[in-house]
Amino acid sequence: DAGVIQSPRHEVTEMGQEVTLRCKPISGHNSLFWYRQTMMRGLELLIYFNNNVPIDDSGMPEDRFSAKMPNASFSTLKIQPSEPRDSAVYFCASSYGTLRAVKKLFFGSGTQLSVL
């Protein structure tokens, strides 16, 4: 199994530009999570999906952030317009079933985003 695949690995953009991060979960997994890692706050949950449906997006910082999961094998996290304070590592993770049942996540390698 290839694991959770994220692209791009690195993204450098200018303030005001649109950024789209992509994630392919492990085949067969039906829960998908987006996390953001910063030095100060560690790993913050932004949003998670179960069976392609957004369940909790309370961690999405602002309206500039949006996430979609059009099918079971693909999800995007979009930031528009991007700001320097959005610079962080963004992780996608997946699991089979809900965390209540599975109790652990499988993470991708992350996207290092730098907004200049």
Add this chain to the structure above:
Amino acid sequence: DQQVKQNSPSLSVQEGRISILNCDYTNSMFDYFLWYKKYPAEGPTFLISISSIKDKNEDGRFTVFLNKSAKHLSLHIVPSQPGDSAVYFCAALLSLNNDMRFGAGTRLTVKP
């Protein structure tokens, strides 16, 4: 609001000695706790976990201890090896609403 806290950003130990990583949480409703290990340029990977109904779980060189009254858990690595050098994240799960919260991480360096 940091519900899971790892107050030591870094820890350095000698090879062969014990490494103790600490984690505190504030929400008594958390019912499952996990440790993840992260190498540079990789995502976190699951290491070990413990249910809130237990106070200890052991897996080889790794043992997690849970003190619910103190809302504290720790990860012990014995003996420590250079390959254990990584960032360790503590996580707490509220199973009821599928909510997993992470600490800020502790960077462990094991010196040969």
